[in-house]
Amino acid sequence: MRHFLVYTNRHKDKNLVLTKKICDYLRQKGQKATVKTEEGDFKERISTDTDDIPADIPRDVDCMIVLGGDGTVLQAARETKKLHIPIIGVNLGTLGYMTEIEPANLKESLDRLIAGDYEQESRMMLNGKAYLSDGRTEEGWALNDIVITRSGSLQIIQFNIYVNGQFLNDYKADGMIITTPTGSTGYNLSAGGPLVEPRAKLIVLTPICPHSLNQRSIILSPEDVIEIEIPQGREGRIQTVEASFDGTHVIPLETGDRIRIVQSEKITEFIQLNQVSFLEVLHKKMSD
Secondary structure: OOEEEEEEEOOOOHHHHHHHHHHHHHHHOOOEEEEEEEOOOOOOOEOOOOOOOOOOOOOOOOEEEEEEOHHHHHHHHHHOOOOOOOEEEEEOOOOOOOOOEOHHHHHHHHHHHHHOOOEEEEEEEEEEEEEOOOOOEEEEEEOOEEEEEEOOOOOOEEEEEEEOOEEEEEEEEOEEEEEOOHHHHOHHHHOOOOOOOOOOOOEEEEEEOOOOOOOOOEEEOOOOOEEEEOOOOHHHOOOEEEEEEOOOEEEEEEOOOEEEEEEEEEEEEEEEOOOOOHHHHHHHHHHO
């Protein structure tokens, strides 16, 4: 018997109709099913992140079935990053780059999960640790991206970027996206960044609306250490910005602060049922 955790976004599965259907089917097949539900669409921003495992996630789970869209998958991955539970998503969102199962193919997919007829795929994550001017440190983790962006007034922000201790460039822009290959289909794509095969191991830096004609995305090795420093703004003003981890966890930053971003030791394991190439998935999603 295998233990499945059904992780559901109530905003996407009204009255838990599909959640109950999945659990009933798994139990009929002699499997154990536990439900964890989350409210809302995960757009509320939190000021703390933790390495602790949520108390309502069992430690003996063999597989997590996530019902929702890509945002729900990101939330589930962040909460279980320490357990290395393989994840598979049921697409109840829009594009669903991270979701493998369509509701129309649900029973067939569940049968394959029960039989162990699938492959696993490891995805890299990012760790960001902020060093604040008052001596405190804060950190967070991201499967998709860490975004440095302005907070407050609509003004261009200035920041300096160092790679492995060496000065790379100073930027004047609306912000900077530091993305994994998994996150390359998200905000990075909208900002004109490159699409990357999700199994690759690299880090992409994409400026958001840079105030320059020659500042483009930069692709770095996963071993590189990236530091972003927040200097004074024009006329010596104090800049207030924020670092956002997968669009939820936020660390406020201001002049004198810096954030160090590296490949995390933690990874996310995705279950693959379909032997479909990234290019085929990309073509389908972009044609819909």
